Amino acid sequence: MTLRGGLDLGGTKIEAIVVDDANEIRGQSRVPTPTEGGPAAVVRELAAAMRAAASSAGTEISALAGVGVGAPGEVDAAAGTLARAGNLPDWEAVYPLAAELSGDLGIPVRIGNDVRVAVEAERVLGAGRTYRSFLGVWWGTGVGGALVLDGKLWLGRGSAGELGHVVVKLGGRRCPCGRRGCLEAYAGRAAMERTARKAEDAGTKTKLFKIMEKRQRERLTSGVWAVALEEEDKLARNLIDEAVEALGAGVGSVQNMVDVDAVVVGGGLGTRLGAPYVERIADAAQPHLFVDDRPPAFVLTELGDNGGGLGAALLVSG
């Protein structure tokens, strides 16, 4: 039996898993992503998380065929480098992530884009496996996307899938990317947090930041949003409604252009808010669908928070 490692490197946490030949999870660990210390600190924590996952699988790093890493930012898979990872500490320049982590662990390391590996995992093992073509909508800190066309991830010239930067409102809200009117300006968790802070500063009442403090978070995590919605916080409700509307427009636009079989919703917020919100996104897309009598299937991720690690492990051949 061959074991492989998968690391999902997020802005908040690192998830490590060990899988077997059947892609069954044999061991798992989770550590917070360092908020300082730059790439070197992140590599140390990636290695520690992987060792802990191996240990929980009753094995050692040296027994793994290799480790895959799903990472945010600009991934050069061939070079094994990561650059411009805005949610990681001091990670602007090109950094040899694969080589450094491989040096630490002593086994081969391959890296891939976080959203793409998660969508690839859904294609092979999850909610996408019954569809020839689908759009992955990764709703989290940002809004990631990936297109599976005829059974393969469509990469374009290497940068396809930037669903978060589909324009939903010409001249609209400023996006964290600096542009105006992007989907992510309305639906990305980071952008929504910024909007919520501005609203609170301007006097709007909200429980969002109290819930955040109570849960000892530094950001409005998906869990914070979910609790605020349960507690019927009006600002949270309005911002989530706006996000759903923007997601509907963005997904509708892409569907009109590519006409895929299905839309698979994942990501931190998508996973946390779950099936009722997949249905809400479908409802919000409906009025924008040109072929409105034949909408794509809208389905929730099946792999949830494990998708990133599972997809990362798929980067390693057994």
Next chain:
Amino acid sequence: MTLRGGLDLGGTKIEAIVVDDANEIRGQSRVPTPTEGGPAAVVRELAAAMRAAASSAGTEISALAGVGVGAPGEVDAAAGTLARAGNLPDWEAVYPLAAELSGDLGIPVRIGNDVRVAVEAERVLGAGRTYRSFLGVWWGTGVGGALVLDGKLWLGRGSAGELGHVVVKLGGRRCPCGRRGCLEAYAGRAAMERTARKAEDAGTKTKLFKIMEKRQRERLTSGVWAVALEEEDKLARNLIDEAVEALGAGVGSVQNMVDVDAVVVGGGLGTRLGAPYVERIADAAQPHLFVDDRPPAFVLTELGDNGGGLGAALLVSG
């Protein structure tokens, strides 16, 4: 040598061509599209145009291997039927266009979607032939689109390419399709004419309708718009500026999602306004491109008004 026929069935005119094995045009004719008499009248004019083109090629219909038709509306290529062609007289129901025309001409007839056949012609013979992947932007009465991915037209479940119904402004202007904020609501010639009429009714001065009458047109054709721009008509300028901005947002959105090599601009208005406007669309897309240091090539159709007929002729195997 095998000759083939191609018919481009537009809302205003029918273009007929005869091509040889090398896709060189050997004969050509043009007739106005009937504005009444329903599908039967249109079939009569299609047949007449094809006979005239054959005659101008020094041959007869019976010498052609077959005729292809590029048609607007809902084409069922396998069944040879056309439905819901809003710009053709009384053409809502499913009509057996291929069978009727074939019955009249006595040779095989195949039909295809007008924008798709024109984009396919650019792929094989025109501005798209050097690119593996490109987006066709057909700017005319409506805004059509087609994606060529890895050397093939991407059809999705059959309805891909509805670029005109990509949302550029949530809650924005009403589109002829009934939805809100579609690209076509700002950039389609039919929608622009509606907006221009409303503006004139509301007291805005414009030469657009005087130019139209002088040219003995019933609609604001691409030629009318071009003359109005030359004469520096302010309303025409504003509406065209708005159209270009919307096209930039729509094209930028699609590019962010599919990351193709090139954008090929055609259609009635695209062809008439030409290269300077291709550049303007590129400039308007630029601020929306997520990977803004590597924009796709923006190129003008090479086949122009002949693209529809050439593409239609490609539907027939020699």
